[in-house]
Amino acid sequence: MIKHFARRWNQYKYRFVPWLASNINESSPRIVPSSKEDKIISDEDVEDCLLLLFTAFHKNRKEKESLESRYSECSKLMHDVCGFSIERQKSLLENGGRGVFVASGQVQCGSVVAMYPGVVYQPWEPVFWVSLANSFLFRCADGVHIDGKDTGLSKMMYNSCSKRDSVYGKLMCDTRWLTETPVNPLAVGQYVNNQSNKYAANVAYQEFDIPASFPMELRQYIPNTEARLHQDMEQTFYNRLLRVVVLVSLRDIYEGEEIFSTYYTIVQKDKTA
Template structure:
């Protein structure tokens, strides 16, 4: 499946996004004209018309959830991505899985470890450094830090629906095509555990089942996956 087919609105902004630089404020001894500095959430809103963030879930004892903080998400739009290390069915994940609620199982048995702490975090960082190609990073590692550059990479914190909170997103899994631009891979929050065999990079995105308005929390059905 073509990644840009899932995100046509991103394709239309492709050249524009390549020119955007995220800068940190710093004081200097020179006087420069004021510049517009956009944080990732503002870039997301200006590009797709909405922004999302993590916050305390509206469900009792559910911990962290994901909310639409600005704008609205139209039906059928990609609203979030599930980050993490990709494991094939035959690859070891026992120690990473202990006490880990962030492991997502795809229809074909492929696993995505979206835990941003502990051994899972260390494994992801190690695999990302392993695959770096010169100046090009092959995955986004900022989702492991407070300074997230891809604000969509919070899909592991979307809570399961309940009787009172119906699902408003569903999971869509796909493989990234080989011709995906290498300079954009730094924004994909996924990396393969094994480097021995050339296999497509599995990604999972969350798609809006209906229009989701500002202030609403995202809820999924853990048993609803579209292949």
Template structure:
């Protein structure tokens, strides 16, 4: 008994076990965006780079050199001066950008819009951030008046609330799991300055009678091979210190091509056929 109000609970039901895209495709999209973010912030990553294996460090330096030549082939400008906004990085890597804004649905509060480019069908368009709870862990106080609780197929819960007690718990767990200069999660989605531009999925509104769903929820477990230096962009953290289970993430995947200016809509009950 999670004591979570079922009227505000978001979840993927039993009928939606089939995934729109494979886990490998989800992983590929996240790595592509996160690696681009890392390279963009490379001059700020000195402490992180020093603890990486030489082979990994050299690979990034090589990629940065190639990027530098592409961006400014005629000038000998220092790579530190190449610095784009996260939403621009998303556009350069996946061909679109998304952002929170006032929803087009009356009384719906904020929503998420495609602000630039085109989202092709089957593309990861956002992530559902928050603290990840196993089904046996307490969420009673966090769930009171909280419409941002997401329940996965196996009962795992993700609290995507960026205010109040939920915010305090996420920050605490994020600080707990930090290993020296290596951050195991991203907490900037709790602030106006988001480092991971995909971490806005909790504000995607459910569809209505006149608004068909154009995205769906899909669960994804972060594999053990995930690069440690890129975990700083994962907008999820486990509540428990038990590391036996992989970190659960939920992404939203486009069900059709979504054009610039469109708002993202999903069902609470996402059935994938």
């Protein structure tokens, strides 16, 4: 029982603000001048990567294909388009649970490596119930939260919101990230472990807003949906942004390496604001 609690705490503590505030040195925070400068690559580069990859998924889809076959095919497409593929495996960290590894190829510095899936909550929306015993709740610099937990209440919320937001019976987001065979192999960012003294961070989180101009037919590969309700879903897709978080490589990452991030980022206040 004690070992189980210790393991859960080691996974959760980097999301617990009071602990972070008193353990800044241990947390090895990533410090950025302001939220506007917290960009490793440009938004245009992020969008181009997603468009290129999602277009490949869409063009090569088949009507009758098993979930396993679809996952395998999309992983191959990811390797063809991006030059690498990723997958979940047992982490190299002691008590680290599962992690994300480069399964094939090589990640070039400045590449989009993964996405952080889940329900997007605006700063004014309550997250208390979904946050309980939840080590997958990601907080953006502006207070937006993304719930990347794929079980329990979090899973129910995502499935409910995804069906609510469908247009003419077509989903406007990806629900397969909730399974072991996601149609979008990028959608495993919530399983990326925090860096340690032995393993330095090789990726960093970058916030990105999916523009209203993003093709409707490709939205089914976005592993995020909003908690808030929009009255006219078909029209609002043309005039609103959708927050997502991508993980961008800080250096070249080679086949067989585990991907590590920095859970704790300090965004300094803009003195001119």
